[in-house]
Structures are given as C-alpha cells and as structure tokens.
Amino acid sequence: MSDTPAPIPIILDCDPGHDDAIAILLAVQSPRIDLRAVTTTFGNCSVVDATRNALRILTLAGATTTPVARGAAGSLAGASELGNYVHGVSGLDGPEMPEPAFASSALSAVALMRQVLDASAHPVTIVATGPITNVATLLQRHPDMLDKIAEIIFMGGSTGRGNHTPTAEFNTCADPEALDVVLGSGLPVSMVGLNLTHQALATPEVVARMQAMNHPLGRTCGEWMGFFGSSYRAVWSFESPPVHDPCTVAALIDPDLITWQECFVAVETKGDWTRGTTVVDLHDRYERPPNARVAMKLDPGRYWDLVLDSIDQLGNR
Numbered sequence: 001m002s003d004t005p006a007p008i009p010i011i012l013d014c015d016p017g018h019d020d021a022i023a024i025l026l027a028v029q030s031p032r033i034d035l036r037a038v039t040t041t042f043g044n045c046s047v048v049d050a051t052r053n054a055l056r057i058l059t060l061a062g063a064t065t066t067p068v069a070r071g072a073a074g075s076l077a078g079a080s081e082l083g084n085y086v087h088g089v090s091g092l093d094g095p096e097m098p099e100p101a102f103a104s105s106a107l108s109a110v111a112l113m114r115q116v117l118d119a120s121a122h123p124v125t126i127v128a129t130g131p132i133t134n135v136a137t138l139l140q141r142h143p144d145m146l147d148k149i150a151e152i153i154f155m156g157g158s159t160g161r162g163n164h165t166p167t168a169e170f171n172t173c174a175d176p177e178a179l180d181v182v183l184g185s186g187l188p189v190s191m192v193g194l195n196l197t198h199q200a201l202a203t204p205e206v207v208a209r210m211q212a213m214n215h216p217l218g219r220t221c222g223e224w225m226g227f228f229g230s231s232y233r234a235v236w237s238f239e240s241p242p243v244h245d246p247c248t249v250a251a252l253i254d255p256d257l258i259t260w261q262e263c264f265v266a267v268e269t270k271g272d273w274t275r276g277t278t279v280v281d282l283h284d285r286y287e288r289p290p291n292a293r294v295a296m297k298l299d300p301g302r303y304w305d306l307v308l309d310s311i312d313q314l315g316n317r
C-alpha cells in the first residue's frame with residue numbers, strides 16, 4: 001500500500017504572461033500535480049494571445065495532450081484592462097517561442113471546466129492566476145458543480161498596496177466583481193496576494209541558475225525573466241521581478257512553503273479610486289467569519305529550489 005498521496009487534480013486558469021508560464025511548467029512537471037486542463041483569460045494580454053501563448057508554452061514543455069480552452073475576453077462588467085505594458089506586445093515577449101504543436105479545444109473555458117469537473121472521480125482544485133472571470137462565470141452558470149471543486153487558489157489582491165493602481169493588484173483590478181463572486185461562494189478559497197509574491201523575487205542568482213541549465217527550456221526561462229525584469233525595473237523600480245503565479249502551484253506541491261492566516265476578505269467594487277482593492281481583515285475588525293485563507297509568509301529558498309529543480313527536470317526529459 002503506497003503512502004504517496006495521489007496527485008492533486010487541477011485546472012489552471014491563466015493569462016500567460018511570463019509568470020503564468022513558469023506556473024504552467026511547474027504544474028506540467030510536478031508528480032504532485034495532475035494538470036487536467038489549462039483555460040485562458042484576458043489579462044496580461046488579449047485572450048487570443050494568452051491562448052496562443054499557453055499552447056506555445058505547453059508545446060515547449062512537451063505537454064501537447066493537455067486540453068486548452070479559450071475563455072473570457074473581458075470582465076463580468078465588460079471591461080478589458082490589459083497588462084501588455086508589463087508582458088509586451090505578445091503577452092510573452094523575449095525569447096522566440098515554438099509555434100503551437102496542437103490546437104485549443106472547440107469548447108469555451110467554462111465548458112471545458114465543467115467537462116473536467118463532471119468527469120472527475122474526486123473534487124478538482126481550480127488554480128487561477130489571471131483575472132478570475134472564468135471561475136466566477138463557472139460558479140454562476142453551473143452551481144451544481146460547486147461540490148466538484150475542492151478549493152479555489154488564486155493569485156490576486158494584497159494585504160497591502162497594489163500594483164496596477166496604488167491600492168489594487170492587477171488581477172483583482174481587472175475584474176473585481178468576479179473576485180466578489182468567488183469570495184462569496186462558500187468554497188475553500190486561498191488568496192496568494194502581492195504581500196506574498198513580492199517575497200518570490202527572481203534575483204540575479206535565480207536567473208543565473210536558469211541560464212546555467214544545459215537545455216533550451218532553462219535558457220528560455222532565463223530570457224523570460226530578463227524581459228519581465230526589465231518591465232518591473234521600468235514601471236515599479238524593482239531590482240528583481242516578483243514571480244507571482246507559480247506561488248499558487250508551489251503551495252499545492254509543498255504545503256510547508258507558505259504560512260497562511262484565515263481572514264475575512266472583501267473586494268472593493270465601487271470606489272472611485274479604490275476599485276479592485278482587496279480589504280483583508282487581518283485583525284478581525286469587522287467581526288465577520290473568515291471566507292479565505294490568506295498567504296502571509298513564503299520560504300523563498302525552498303520555493304526557488306522547487307521551481308528551478310522542476311524546470312531542470314522538465315528540460316532534461
């Protein structure tokens with residue numbers, strides 16, 4: 001009787017995006033993860049570009065049988081704030097990428113999510129690393145699927161300042177109403193905000209370890225960090241870029257990587273200046289029951305060893 005736990009079935013909803021790309025590689029490689037599907041959303045770039053980028057990343061990773069489905073082109077409110085100012089014209093600027101070796105599904109992202117949930121013998125974890133529009137639409141359109149979802153873990157928000165605006169993080173700012181739906185769902189929700197991901201910096205030492213890998217995948221990751229880092233220097237004066245999205249997948253693979261705090265979390269949907277801001281009640285001032293666990297502290301060394309070892313193993317496959 002093996003005491004190795006079964007891999008965690010996940011759907012990865014993303015907007016690749018340089019950091020989403022690393023999250024995809026981590027999910028493909030880890031034996032602790034069963035990547036059932038990748039769904040795409042607008043965010044770092046248009047959903048058309050995000051879908052092409054997802055197909056290219058999976059082609060690069062040799063994961064050409066992973067179902068990919070295109071999702072929301074804009075928010076529940078009909079807006080489409082894009083992050084090309086960080087990720088470049090293609091949404092994944094920097095190194096040359098292979099043309100996709102396979103096509104995306106004819107299903108929409110929400111239809112593929114439903115198909116995966118319906119077919120799964122065990123509840124599935126939804127990992128969201130872009131604007132959470134597809135997930136909110138799934139919950140609204142298919143309430144019968146709620147008991148097929150084990151957890152929603154999302155990169156978004158912050159216990160502190162924002163990035164896209166002074167108070168709002170990009171993913172939550174792009175679709176605050178969608179996050180409001182998720183926070184009100186009653187499902188187990190894990191929030192990985194900027195307060196956590198700003199501890200996951202791709203320092204020169206990290207990038208050097210990518211570049212030293214003797215395979216194209218490692219060098220591609222190093223070039224992604226080069227472009228991503230140039231944007232972070234230009235826009236926010238960061239010396240090294242925070243690699244946000246893999247923190248979600250890494251938390252599933254190694255539960256000891258992050259310490260959490262159960263909190264009541266709200267998202268502002270009305271403020272003239274604060275729309276998209278997450279309000280994280282760390283000291284129970286509102287005396288409301290917690291609706292999320294919030295990531296607070298990362299072990300950066302352990303995180304980067306996991307990410308870099310995974311990239312190296314994938315590159316040597």
Ligand code: RIB
Pocket residue numbers: 015017018019020043044083129130131155163169170171244245
């Ligand atoms: O604010 C950072 C988040 O917005 C990351 O998920 C990044 O990929 C962008 O989607």
Ligand code: CA
Pocket residue numbers: 014015016017019020043044129130245
């Ligand atoms: Ca993202």
